[in-house]
Amino acid sequence: MRVWPMAAVAAGFLLWGCAGAERPLTLKEYYGFCWTRQIDSGCWDDNLCADYRDYLGQEHAGKADCIAGCNELQRQKLSADAVRNCGGSIRNATDWCEIYCRRFYDAGPPVARP
Numbered sequence: 001m002r003v004w005p006m007a008a009v010a011a012g013f014l015l016w017g018c019a020g021a022e023r024p025l026t027l028k029e030y031y032g033f034c035w036t037r038q039i040d041s042g043c044w045d046d047n048l049c050a051d052y053r054d055y056l057g058q059e060h061a062g063k064a065d066c067i068a069g070c071n072e073l074q075r076q077k078l079s080a081d082a083v084r085n086c087g088g089s090i091r092n093a094t095d096w097c098e099i100y101c102r103r104f105y106d107a108g109p110p111v112a113r114p
Helices: 003-022 027-041 048-056 063-084 087-107
Strands: none
Touching: 003 087, 027 048, 027 087, 048 063, 048 087, 063 087
C-alpha cells in the first residue's frame, strides 16, 4: 500500500517545519506575546510586560540565572499586583520570560533580520 510512504513523507515535513520553532525570540516578539495576554485579561498594569522586557534586555550569567530572575520578578509582581487581578497576566509574562531565556541560551541570540 502506498499510504504508509505518503504518511512518512507527511510526518517528515511536519517535523522539519517544527524544527525552526525553537529559534530564539526577539525582545519585540516577547513583548507581543506578553502584551496580548495582558490586554485580553483586563490587567491594565502598563509596566508589567515592559518590566519583564527590560529585565530580559540585561546580561545574565546563563540560562539558570535568567530563569531565576524571571521567577523573582514574578514573585515581586504577584506581591505588588495581587489586588489588581493580574495573576494570570503575571504568570503568562513569566512563562514567556522563561521561554525567552531557554531559547536564547539554547539557540543563541536572535539574528537580525534584513
